[in-house]
Amino acid sequence: MSGEGEGEGQGSGGGWGSWGMSLVESVGKTLTTAMGYEEMEVVDPNAGEGTENANGTADWKNNTSLDRRGMSEESKSFWGQISQMIGSDVTSMLSVPVFLMEPTSVLQKMAEIMEYPDLLTKGAKATEEAERMAWAAAFAVSVYASAERTWKPFNPILGETFQLKLGKDYEDGEYIAEQVSHHPPIGAAHAETPYWSYDIVSCPKTKFLGNTLEVYPVGRTRIKYKTTGEELAMVPPTSKAYNLVLGKIWVDTYGELIIENITNKWKTVIEFVPCGYFGGGRYTVKGNVFDAEGKPALYIDGKWNEGVGYQQCDRETGAPLAGSERTEMWAASKKPEGDAYGMTNFVHTHLNAWPGGGLLKSDSRLRPDRAALELEKRAEAQTFKHKLEEKQRAEKTKRIESGDGWTPRWFQLNNDMELRDFEYSTEDCPPWTFKQFPEKGDLVDVKQDYHESAEGTFSPWQYPDEE
Known part of the structure; x- marks a missing residue:
């Protein structure tokens, strides 16, 4: 079930919610598909029933009504194998077929937090400390609006990159991400604008508990x-x-989103309310900005x-002040109708x-x-995916045989990095830091319609001339 080319994983704090959601959804789909329940979907526990297509059979992309009770002997045998993983980190144990995937890579998914860069720009321009913290919180929450997609992105090849020009008109700044490790899967990214910079290292852990996956x-985000x-x-x-095995699969994000101002000791704590019975509290977020003395300064809430x-809030209890003016910081963009994968316009544009x-x-x-x-050429996609995985395995073998190491191009380890008390250790999250953006000589000219030339262009390889 494992594979050098396509282990599951990579979540963290930058495409944060997206990462966690992508991982749990893909693992759930892999389990249910192998058990013979391809039509199961990751769903909201309060969602409606599934639909039927024109020939009267269940629409496997949208069906949420099936139950996985009454397994066949083959399915039970498979579950016997899966059960051996209970208590384990399954980050690199499962391989996903193309028909369960969406046409993005994990590095692209990681960049979805950059859909609303203006939120950080407004924060940088704000004159009040509390407001700067609030705008950063809005930026952090905004990525979760794209986290409900139930398709698995492609795991990056070692050395794969992703570039992005920020802003609606592509003029607000630059972003670059690189897959700096394959086992364990680690991605690093950096964004730069005239008003702010953004850095993330993503290296998640999972725990498979039989009928649930945590x-x-x-990661480390600054x-x-x-x-x-x-x-x-x-x-x-x-x-x-x-409900990975019995019942309807559904995914929840819960707990605290914490933002610490390292410079002035201000702090923001946003609670993601866990989903209750009958969907109660679903999507709700609420919390406060706290000053350096730990007193509430602003109240933040929404979905x-x-x-x-x-x-404004009560400076002792943190509760919103009745009659105080509310500033709407962020509203999720409307998703295009009829998109087979539930992608946002930002993904397409x-x-x-x-x-x-x-x-x-x-x-x-x-x-x-x-x-x-x-381009909806699924058979070709599966063939290409297999070829990329085989090439990646061959490169790993050659590195071992030749004694070569792997050195990322755009990020480097910084063992002198100063860690904060609340951050993960360098053992849990290696100290990858941004080195430089590509120069003109590093780039190739790529036309807007690049799809047909992709096969002959894509090359993250250390040994590009080796077959």
């Missing part, structure tokens, strides 16, 4: 406001998949799939599109399996 978003010199560090909440805002010009040959957009799946 995802611990191990944001720096260039206008004030303030540095913020974030720790996201936990995601959990329920992570809709929007959040802030208002920025993550899977390129305005043309220079791009690294290792960019996720140019993966031939991803590009083929985007």
Whole structure:
């Protein structure tokens, strides 16, 4: 069930919710598919029944009504194998077929937090300390609006990269991500604008408990406001998949999102309310910005799939003040209707599109399996995916035989990094830091319609001439 090329995983605090959700959803789908229940979907526990397509059979993309009781002998045998994983980290144990996947890579999924970069820009321009913290919280929550997709992104090849030009008009800044480790899967990313910088290292852990799967978003995320010199560090909440074996699969994110201002000791704590009976509390977030003395300064609330805002609060209890003016910080963009994968417009216009010009040959957009799946050529996508996995295995073998190491191009280990008390250790989350953006000579010209040329262009390889 394991494979060098396509182990499951990679969640953390930057595409945070997306990461945890992607992992638990893909594992759940893999289990149920292998047991003969391909039509199961990751669902909201309060969702409606499934639909039927034109020929009267269940629509496997949308069906939420099936139950997995009454397993066949073959399915029971499979579960016997799966049960041996109970208590284990399954980050690299499962391989997912293309028909369960969406045409993005994990590095692209990681970049979905950049859909609303203006939130950090507004934070950087804010004159009040409390407001700067609130805007950072809105930015952190905003990524969860894209976390309900139930498809697995492609796991990055070692050395794979993803570039992004920020903002609606591609003029607000730059973003780059690189897969710096394959086992364990670790991705690093950096964004730079005139007003702020953003850094993340993503290296999650999981715990499979039989009928549930917990995802611990191990990682390190830091944001720096260039206008004030303030540095913020974030720790996201936990995601959990329920009913992997019996009942309807559904995923919840719960616990605290914590943002610490390393510079002035201010802090924001946002509670992601766990889903209760009959869907009670679903999507709700609420919390406070606290000053350096630990007193509440602002109240923040909303829903992570809709929007959040802030208002003044009682300085002792933290409760919102009746009649105080509310500032709406963020509202989720409307998703396109009829999208087979439930993708946002941002995925179509920025993550899977390129305005043309220079791009690294290792960019996720140019993966031939991803590009083929985007064109709905699933058989080709599966073939390309297998070839990429085999090539990656061959490269690992050659590195071992030749004694070569792997050195990322755009990130480097910084063993002198100063850690904060609330951050993960360097053992749990290696200290990868940004080195540099690509220069013009590192890039190849890629046209807007790049899909047909992807196979001949994509190259994250250490030994590109080796077959």
